[in-house]
Amino acid sequence: MAESAEHDSVDRVLAQWNAERPDIDPAPMGVIGRISRAAATFDKALRDNFAKYGLQRWEFDIIGTLLRSGPPYRLTAGQLTASTMVTSGAITNRIDRLVDRGLVDRETDPDNRRQVLISLTADGRKLANEVVAHHATYEAELLSHLDAGERDQLAGLLRKLLTGLGDTTPKD
Amino acid sequence: MAESAEHDSVDRVLAQWNAERPDIDPAPMGVIGRISRAAATFDKALRDNFAKYGLQRWEFDIIGTLLRSGPPYRLTAGQLTASTMVTSGAITNRIDRLVDRGLVDRETDPDNRRQVLISLTADGRKLANEVVAHHATYEAELLSHLDAGERDQLAGLLRKLLTGLGDTTPKD
DNA sequence: GCGCCTTCTCTCAACATTGAAATGTTCGAC
DNA sequence: GTCGAACATTTCAATGTTGAGAGAAGGCGC
Numbered sequence: 001m002a003e004s005a006e007h008d009s010v011d012r013v014l015a016q017w018n019a020e021r022p023d024i025d026p027a028p029m030g031v032i033g034r035i036s037r038a039a040a041t042f043d044k045a046l047r048d049n050f051a052k053y054g055l056q057r058w059e060f061d062i063i064g065t066l067l068r069s070g071p072p073y074r075l076t077a078g079q080l081t082a083s084t085m086v087t088s089g090a091i092t093n094r095i096d097r098l099v100d101r102g103l104v105d106r107e108t109d110p111d112n113r114r115q116v117l118i119s120l121t122a123d124g125r126k127l128a129n130e131v132v133a134h135h136a137t138y139e140a141e142l143l144s145h146l147d148a149g150e151r152d153q154l155a156g157l158l159r160k161l162l163t164g165l166g167d168t169t170p171k172d
Numbered sequence: 173m174a175e176s177a178e179h180d181s182v183d184r185v186l187a188q189w190n191a192e193r194p195d196i197d198p199a200p201m202g203v204i205g206r207i208s209r210a211a212a213t214f215d216k217a218l219r220d221n222f223a224k225y226g227l228q229r230w231e232f233d234i235i236g237t238l239l240r241s242g243p244p245y246r247l248t249a250g251q252l253t254a255s256t257m258v259t260s261g262a263i264t265n266r267i268d269r270l271v272d273r274g275l276v277d278r279e280t281d282p283d284n285r286r287q288v289l290i291s292l293t294a295d296g297r298k299l300a301n302e303v304v305a306h307h308a309t310y311e312a313e314l315l316s317h318l319d320a321g322e323r324d325q326l327a328g329l330l331r332k333l334l335t336g337l338g339d340t341t342p343k344d
Numbered sequence: 345g346c347g348c349c350t351t352c353t354c355t356c357a358a359c360a361t362t363g364a365a366a367t368g369t370t371c372g373a374c
Numbered sequence: 375g376t377c378g379a380a381c382a383t384t385t386c387a388a389t390g391t392t393g394a395g396a397g398a399a400g401g402c403g404c
Binding site: 263 | 376381382383384388
């Protein structure tokens with residue numbers, strides 16, 4: 001088989017482990033290591049890209065989540081906590097700052113006064129709509145080294161992996 | 173085509189975007205979102221698993237890097253900084269704590285006194301060798317929902333993605 | 345209605361990382 | 375040899391997250 005594929009940084013790590021611990025099967029590390037590495041690379045790239053629009057990544061995470069939730073672009077603080085994978089203390093802090101920036105409103109839910117409803121302001125909605133388009137374009141560029149077939153194959157394998165790990169949609 | 177594949181949490185996000193912004197091609201988000209999500213899931217699982225051996229993940233990152241570098245199990249602080257993707261200030265702090273724990277030694281390089289050499293102690297090497305075996309077994313479990321062919325296919329696509337992003341091995 | 349348990353958000357102290365400046369070292373040019 | 379630039383690590387203040395716990399509100403059994 002033609003060994004034409006380039007080596008990535010994970011290949012080097014695997015070669016080192018193979019030399020030191022040949023008893024260990026390196027294949028699982030090859031998958032998990034690459035997923036971690038790719039995630040870190042995307043994370044940095046996306047952070048830099050959002051900065052062009054004066055946004056931090058967590059800011060887009062929140063206003064984007066509100067936008068994609070559809071009209072009336074309003075979720076509880078708890079729903080935002082669940083979708084962002086940070087703790088409740090962090091969400092309180094982030095909402096504070098988005099309110100200061102005028103991108104979201106915070107109001108107590110009159111029907112359940114334990115809950116706080118966070119909704120996009122007109123400014124927030126406008127900004128989210130603008131940025132998401134650039135964001136999607138940029139993500140497509142990041143994947144441009146894969147053709148459409150490879151990209152879909154990759155998505156399919158990752159979906160299978162995630163569902164196997166229990167990452168199913170909370171409510172279908 | 174039999175729609176037998178389960179949906180994961182990213183499918184839900186994509187459906188939301190499609191409803192709100194049908195003009196945006198959701199395919200790139202499907203890939204990058206799943207990579208991020210899978211990385212976060214693995215991160216948490218591995219953290220919990222290392223905790224069973226009384227280790228934090230960053231502790232294994234460092235002693236594991238030293239172990240796989242091979243005899244004499246010694247790297248400079250700068251090399252460790254490069255391989256762990258954190259800043260130099262963080263590495264100084266982490267090395268401090270590993271020295272306190274007796275897992276590594278820190279000494280100035282006599283040949284270049286700007287550099288600091290970090291080496292595994294006998295205890296550190298023993299611990300790293302023990303833990304890496306359990307770590308590899310656990311990673312294999314995390315991937316057990318993919319068969320060997322799918323796993324290798326996934327690794328291959330990720331390698332292509334990473335090399336396309338410029339993640340080549342620094343020195344071949 | 346009355347307790348009691350659960351739910352939801354906010355508060356706060358502890359902790360870790362970042363990023364820039366400081367310190368000490370090497371190397372090349374002159 | 376001396377000067378200055380480049381380099382490697384440490385220090386330190388600013389910043390953000392975590393995780394526990396408080397406070398307020400809802401819901402269920404009786």
